[in-house]
Amino acid sequence: MASSTVETSDRVKLHARVFKPADLVPPASPPRASALAPPSPRSAAAARPPALAGRVDGVGRVPLRGHSADSMRLNAINMDIDGRLKEPTGTVYEDDKSHIEAVPSSENEGGELNKSNVPISTKGEKLEQSDKATVREDNGGSRSQNGPKEKIWEMEDQLIMAKAYLRFAPPGSNSHLVRELKLRIKESERVLGQASKDSDLSRSALQKMRAMGSTLSKAHRAYPDCPSMASKLRAMTYSTEEQLRAQQSEASYLMQVNARTLPKGLHCLSMQLTSEYFSLESKEMEFPNRDRVRQPHLYHYAIFSDNVLACAVVVSSTVSASKEPDKVVFHVVTDSLNFPAMKMWFLLNSPHPAAIQIESLENFQQWLPSNFSSAFRQSGVKDPRFTSPLNHLRFYLPEIFPYLSKILLLDHDVVVQRDLSELWKMDMKGKVIGVVETCREGESLNRLKSFLNFSDPTIQDSFNAKSCIWAFGMNIFDLNEWRRRGLTTSYHNWLQAGKRRQLWKVGSLPLGQMVFYNRTMALDRRWHVLGLGHDTNLERYEIERAAVIHYDGNMKPWLEISIPKYRGYWNKFVNYDNPFLQQCNIHK
Known part of the structure; x- marks a missing residue:
């Protein structure tokens, strides 16, 4: 059950996205920040309202930070768009016009409690009273706990794009590009299954990321239909989000059952x-x-x-x-x-x-x-x-x-x-x-x-x-x-x-x-x-x-x-x- 439990600490507001041709051009080697690259952790942290737990991070990335080997990741792409993936409805925003409203905190008027500072005794001494309550800093998800993840997130975006391009190939196709995409997908999945932050990535892993970027550039030249790609990515986002909600509901139920049951x-x-x-x-x-x-x-x-x-x-x-x-x-x-x-x-x-x-x-x-x-x-x-x-x-x-x-x-x-x-x-x-x-x-x-x-x-x-x-x-x-x-x-x-x-x-x-x-x-x-x-x-x-x-x-x-x-x-x-x-x- 633990493997199906999805962390919801990274929470962002989902916006359907209008893709431009430049958005679909993957990074060349050495890679540049692509249009699909995630926001920096600092900006992402500011844009994560708590009410949107379980929403999709960015365009197609589900916030499964810390669960990079989760079997549910990215499986939605394997579903056929025609008839089985439903594109979500709603207003389409340009990235630079999307807004996230800040939720104001309620004014604190204090309690009716009479506070008394009482020292805590240790074995041989008394701890000094702290004049301030210890407040835990929230730096926007797991960045402060586990280190930066920009490259991990970029590889996840590459993986989404590669699987989307793979779906454009004719059924039964075994062209050189298809074989190359499958190889890069397998390499990326193996890397992501072993790394949870950028510092876990070896030199060979970074080389695989650059190779994936090169392959995506070839795929873009072979399949330049940007509107179709944008539609497919939105459908993937919607489907994956539905799977995520179902998994979260099941995990919550099973956890409640476990907590009530005597081992x-x-x-x-x-x-x-x-x-x-x-x-x-x-x-x-x-x-x-x-x-x-x-x-x-x-x-x-x-x-x-x-x-x-x-x-x-x-x-x-x-x-x-x-x-x-x-x-x-x-x-x-x-x-x-x-x-x-x-x-x-x-x-x-x-x-x-x-x-x-x-x-x-x-x-x-x-x-x-x-x-x-x-x-x-x-x-x-x-x-x-x-x-x-x-x-x-x-x-x-x-x-x-x-x-x-x-x-x-x-x-x-x-x-x-x-x-x-x-x-x-x-x-x-x-x-x-x-x-x-x-x-x-x-x-x-x-x-x-x-x-x-x-x-x-x-x-x-x-x-x-x-x-x-x-x-x-x-x-x-x-x-x-x-x-x-x-x-x-x-x-x-x-x-x-x-x-x-x-x-x-x-x-x-x-x-x-x-x-x-x-x-x-x-x-x-x-x-x-x-x-x-x-x-x-x-x-x-x-x-x-x-x-x-x-x-x-x-x-x-x-x-x-x-x-x-x-x-x-x-x-x-x-x-x-x-x-x-x-x-x-x-x-x-």
């Missing part, structure tokens, strides 16, 4: 651990250090998860990063189905010197609402990631831990890289939850208007549409302040209001924005870096200086569709030599 290896692991658990004697089922579970002066972490291996990584990374691991206490809550496996794993792999407690969701039924398992389900939503009771258990933290005053909640798709004890020591100034905001100054993305239905009068009266969104995944809670403000009751009220009319998007995050509105304290972004489960453009230094990294998104690190360059941060906390992992064929 076979993890299912095997749960079964093996469950079987082992029920073979234990009752006295062997207890953890050491049980007396520390209720001591409020220790550093308490809550993890709600049904994924054994993911939970193991969170626990292992937290202990490894802690300066005082003997003061760390983990409270892991899972469902009844995964409770034996979860408990067996930590009985066999103790987080010593930290203490750990494993609880089943069913142990809290006496004070949870009778309809808890179905109360937050929305009509038409079947994704278990949005309907899992474990995701909504976070709104009952004061009831689950009545003996604690502070607790830190970690999602099971995070890795802890720095000591987090400073979070317990900070003054929360009457706020309930410490968060990292996901919006950027001057940007309109990740604002409350994207999550709530502001056409509803109740929402309009209660919230500011331009307030900044913050993230779950790593949050410190003042449970005493939560109890004093009665926020669990507020959660119930919003939940009931949402049953009568659509007030928010699916999931627990919009509810969190509502329940804790104006009750949040913004933390430095280095405490919690998000995007490792969906964003391939995160900077390495930004990841490695973070206290907690979060694989939010569909590409979780335990799935085959995970982003390879981020997988190592997670893998180093998994002991792949563990006999249970070996038995279930779980490898890097």
Whole structure:
């Protein structure tokens, strides 16, 4: 499935193009910039509105940067123009008269959040506070990441032209020009299959590019019908764009299916651990250090998860990063189905010197609402990631831990890289939850208007549409302040209001924005870096200086569709030599 996934970072506005005779003259040797040569990355970057994801780059080039060997590339030319390739309709523009409208950014009015700068502790020192938010530069696609690609793009254009000329030859023709075109096409495809940027091109590859230019000059002299060529290229563009849309739709669907499905290896692991658990004697089922579970002066972490291996990584990374691991206490809550496996794993792999407690969701039924398992389900939503009771258990933290005053909640798709004890020591100034905001100054993305239905009068009266969104995944809670403000009751009220009319998007995050509105304290972004489960453009230094990294998104690190360059941060906390992992064929 990964091979069919098409990157959409290079986005340009498609214009049908009027070809002039000069446009169809390929570069001579040495090559000059032809009319089909792509714009420079700088100008192209300025002309890529986000709304046109998946459009065709330039005249006939599909933006498959980074996937030069993709089997879908340029196959549209093999389709017959007559009857099978449909030329797109629309206005035809000259190149020098095409315009791309700039999309203005929404004015940033800030959020309603009270920011507090809290230093992040490392093993031996405190990091200095940054006065400015780290903003990742977008230099127009992959140029800054992978180097310039002008020659790669020129070769792709040559390949398109060569295949188009080949279609002009009479059926069954085996002339010298046809044989030469086929040879040049094969050579170019081989080069493009091995190179992703200009620096990958060898001297022989550049010689092949010049040879292709010479062959195209011959073809132009043999087939000088420019209008027919222009029509054929437009038809190729249209057909390839249709294929691209179909591939993107299929890739998106398959990725969603993959993200919802438990891998076979993890299912095997749960079964093996469950079987082992029920073979234990009752006295062997207890953890050491049980007396520390209720001591409020220790550093308490809550993890709600049904994924054994993911939970193991969170626990292992937290202990490894802690300066005082003997003061760390983990409270892991899972469902009844995964409770034996979860408990067996930590009985066999103790987080010593930290203490750990494993609880089943069913142990809290006496004070949870009778309809808890179905109360937050929305009509038409079947994704278990949005309907899992474990995701909504976070709104009952004061009831689950009545003996604690502070607790830190970690999602099971995070890795802890720095000591987090400073979070317990900070003054929360009457706020309930410490968060990292996901919006950027001057940007309109990740604002409350994207999550709530502001056409509803109740929402309009209660919230500011331009307030900044913050993230779950790593949050410190003042449970005493939560109890004093009665926020669990507020959660119930919003939940009931949402049953009568659509007030928010699916999931627990919009509810969190509502329940804790104006009750949040913004933390430095280095405490919690998000995007490792969906964003391939995160900077390495930004990841490695973070206290907690979060694989939010569909590409979780335990799935085959995970982003390879981020997988190592997670893998180093998994002991792949563990006999249970070996038995279930779980490898890097």
